[in-house]
Amino acid sequence: MKGLTKALAVFSMVGGAMFGTQALAEPFKIGVCYDLSKAYTFATPQVAQAAQDLAKLVNMKGGIGGEPVEVIVRDHGNEPQRGIECYSKLSREGVFVFDTLSTPVSLAILPRAMEDGRILMQSLVGRGDAVDGTVFDWVYPIGPTYWGQAANDVAYIKQLHDGDLSDVKVGFVYFDYPFGQEPIEILETLSEKEGFELELYPVPLPGSDQAGVWSKVRRDKPDHVIVWMLGGAHVVASKEMQRNRIPMEKYISVNWLNEVDVANIGTDAAKGIKRGTNVVGGQDVALFKEIMTELYDNGQGSGPIEKTQDVFYNTGLAMYSIMFEAARNAVELEGLPITPTSYKAGLESLKGYDANGLMAPITVTAEDHGGGGQTRIEMWDGEAWVPQTEWISEYGDVVWDVVKESSAKYEQ
Amino acid sequence: MFYRLSGVHHANYVSDSRIFKVPADRNLAVFIFLIGLAAPFIIPSLYLNSYMLPWLIWTAAALGLNLVTGWAGQLHLGYAAVMAVGAYSAIHAARFGVPWEFALIIGGLTSSVIGSLFAFAALRVKGLYLALTTLAMQFVMDWVLTHSPAISGGSHASLQSPTLAFLGQDITSDTGFYYVAFGWCVLVTIFMLNLKRTGLGRALVAVREKDFAAAILGVNSFYYKILAFATSSFIAGVSGALLVATFFFLAAPEQFSVTVSIQVLAMVIVGGLGSVIGSYFGVALILLVPGLVNGLVVTVSEGLGMQINVETLAHIPNAVYGALIVIILLIEPLGLGKLYGNIRDYLMVWPFDQFKK
Numbered sequence: 085m086k087g088l089t090k091a092l093a094v095f096s097m098v099g100g101a102m103f104g105t106q107a108l109a110e111p112f113k114i115g116v117c118y119d120l121s122k123a124y125t126f127a128t129p130q131v132a133q134a135a136q137d138l139a140k141l142v143n144m145k146g147g148i149g150g151e152p153v154e155v156i157v158r159d160h161g162n163e164p165q166r167g168i169e170c171y172s173k174l175s176r177e178g179v180f181v182f183d184t185l186s187t188p189v190s191l192a193i194l195p196r197a198m199e200d201g202r203i204l205m206q207s208l209v210g211r212g213d214a215v216d217g218t219v220f221d222w223v224y225p226i227g228p229t230y231w232g233q234a235a236n237d238v239a240y241i242k243q244l245h246d247g248d249l250s251d252v253k254v255g256f257v258y259f260d261y262p263f264g265q266e267p268i269e270i271l272e273t274l275s276e277k278e279g280f281e282l283e284l285y286p287v288p289l290p291g292s293d294q295a296g297v298w299s300k301v302r303r304d305k306p307d308h309v310i311v312w313m314l315g316g317a318h319v320v321a322s323k324e325m326q327r328n329r330i331p332m333e334k335y336i337s338v339n340w341l342n343e344v345d346v347a348n349i350g351t352d353a354a355k356g357i358k359r360g361t362n363v364v365g366g367q368d369v370a371l372f373k374e375i376m377t378e379l380y381d382n383g384q385g386s387g388p389i390e391k392t393q394d395v396f397y398n399t400g401l402a403m404y405s406i407m408f409e410a411a412r413n414a415v416e417l418e419g420l421p422i423t424p425t426s427y428k429a430g431l432e433s434l435k436g437y438d439a440n441g442l443m444a445p446i447t448v449t450a451e452d453h454g455g456g457g458q459t460r461i462e463m464w465d466g467e468a469w470v471p472q473t474e475w476i477s478e479y480g481d482v483v484w485d486v487v488k489e490s491s492a493k494y495e496q
Numbered sequence: 497m498f499y500r501l502s503g504v505h506h507a508n509y510v511s512d513s514r515i516f517k518v519p520a521d522r523n524l525a526v527f528i529f530l531i532g533l534a535a536p537f538i539i540p541s542l543y544l545n546s547y548m549l550p551w552l553i554w555t556a557a558a559l560g561l562n563l564v565t566g567w568a569g570q571l572h573l574g575y576a577a578v579m580a581v582g583a584y585s586a587i588h589a590a591r592f593g594v595p596w597e598f599a600l601i602i603g604g605l606t607s608s609v610i611g612s613l614f615a616f617a618a619l620r621v622k623g624l625y626l627a628l629t630t631l632a633m634q635f636v637m638d639w640v641l642t643h644s645p646a647i648s649g650g651s652h653a654s655l656q657s658p659t660l661a662f663l664g665q666d667i668t669s670d671t672g673f674y675y676v677a678f679g680w681c682v683l684v685t686i687f688m689l690n691l692k693r694t695g696l697g698r699a700l701v702a703v704r705e706k707d708f709a710a711a712i713l714g715v716n717s718f719y720y721k722i723l724a725f726a727t728s729s730f731i732a733g734v735s736g737a738l739l740v741a742t743f744f745f746l747a748a749p750e751q752f753s754v755t756v757s758i759q760v761l762a763m764v765i766v767g768g769l770g771s772v773i774g775s776y777f778g779v780a781l782i783l784l785v786p787g788l789v790n791g792l793v794v795t796v797s798e799g800l801g802m803q804i805n806v807e808t809l810a811h812i813p814n815a816v817y818g819a820l821i822v823i824i825l826l827i828e829p830l831g832l833g834k835l836y837g838n839i840r841d842y843l844m845v846w847p848f849d850q851f852k853k
Contacts, residue, residue: 118806120806120807120809120810120811121810121811121814125807129806129807132806132807133806136806157806157809158790158794159790159806159809159810159813161786161810161814163786164744164748164750164751165550165743165783166786166787166790168546168743168744169546169547169787172542172545172546173542173546173791176542187750188748188750188751191654191746191748191750192744192746192748192751194746195656195744195745195746196745211654260642260643261642261749262642262749265642386805386806387805387806387807493649493656494656
């Protein structure tokens, strides 16, 4: 029985060696261990395609410090065990920057990355308290945490009500598992601080039945509804809102609401829907246009062009722009070859970086690995997303209290 | 020729009740045991740690499920939940300062108590109804884990496991983790191999075949079913705890979700119900083959210089893996263990069986 596994192991080792000899120059590699076949497929293909396109573009311009870059995309099917396998395998091939875009896998890799001293990028997934750089040396959740994002949503609502939330009622509709439950603590704290009334509406997974939730929302009449759900659940919610005659303007979604969801709701029916985001959506972005002219117009794109017309593609561009920019910084600071420590220094010297207007500017420091956590609220006007706010990051003290409280538990 | 036998003939009860009725089987088992002992020195650390270690722990867990499903014949769809109980209680005990030796036993016993408590209610029904009741247990456990930060440990419900230590010795190396997993798997395997030689094992088989027929023979089927649930839950609990302590290093609800329950059941079924060696094969197929096939497909496509979309690349292994399971179950519905058994039986007296026919 062990013979069989060993034979397979040897076979794949030989295969790996064959592939290894083909690469001539030693490129800067990023391990992209993604879930391309199970739960996260609503976003991973777009993000992976963006990563590959961006790597191509960087290489066309001469790479980083003269060395080519490479993104190695592997599927882990959202299984922690296979994520660890991907991590172990690639780290033996010299990869020291990893991105998983999956909360379970990110959680599973985190203790190893911390132990081995490898960089774990975990934008938008994984444990939010990892922004605390004093505890999580090697983990970089660049972008907003769900806590920060929820706080920014409240700040936006405060703007709408001229700075007074005392007679405002806010509903929170969320998936009843850790992803959706995470912002509750922040919202409760803010509700005490600002004096608004908070109503919680848990939605059982997978969110295909929300009839009870939205008729309760109709009864309670909240002024705004902050929504922490994904993919198809948005479509179900919008149907229920129409049935209950709740105007779309009340709906403020987490960043996981994309063009596919809007198309499924109906571009007209979705008019007024809002989302928090840390990237500029749409195609009117310098980097996006460059990729179109350099790659897709020459038939060099890494996938179908339809996938690029999606905010998650822009999200991917943002995530990987940051990773490549950090590598550039690393070369500038400590020269080639890039090592985990120099890459870490590269990340921590990012100041006000916005990838040429693609995203909220980020500033990473040794203490704040989240980059500042700025987001803005956008509204769908039937044809495009219209920004409702500047890039904001509010209630930093409240958010950091929660972060510190949570990260202290990791150290125990 | 291979087994140097003319057949298996028993002249007395002692020879009939041996674990290995064929000397060659025993020699093979010893040989594999020795390879297992030497594995850290002959297998590269990548394969030792990302394949061998999870394989051994999951095999121990699958053997536990095999006890209740394969031997006692009770379908169990909430096995991962039982593993979670063990994992969480052992880690909480260890975090509280209890030495790991006792923490593991506490984990096992808690699982055992909760597993059999549940079985008390569940065993009032049979067959598919029992399966659904155990599935309910899985959902109850999922709900408890995602709704009680005190158990699941705060941010994104992840609970850090303290450093594993036995007899005052901290275990931190890959080799150390491997030997812990290996030791536990060997222990469970020896227990399962002996099970069929005991009164308990025979009673379980009697219950599996027809519980009221067993009752007529004086076997209290309810008692033995509970016993099977309790024992298998103990194995599940310790395996779950070891899985977190040696492999994941932190516990999260997703590691013990309903999909995992179904995977373990698939391991047992593909491996062969009631087969010890089958559990090893089944776990290898369900746990390791997706990753290996994935690596293989990537290597082949890159070797041939094909430009395949990453998404397609991710789905090909899934298709291959699914097909593999279907093919195996078509060739031998009794699973991989039986497939191995067929080959072994064919070779047992080869080439002389040709003359007999």
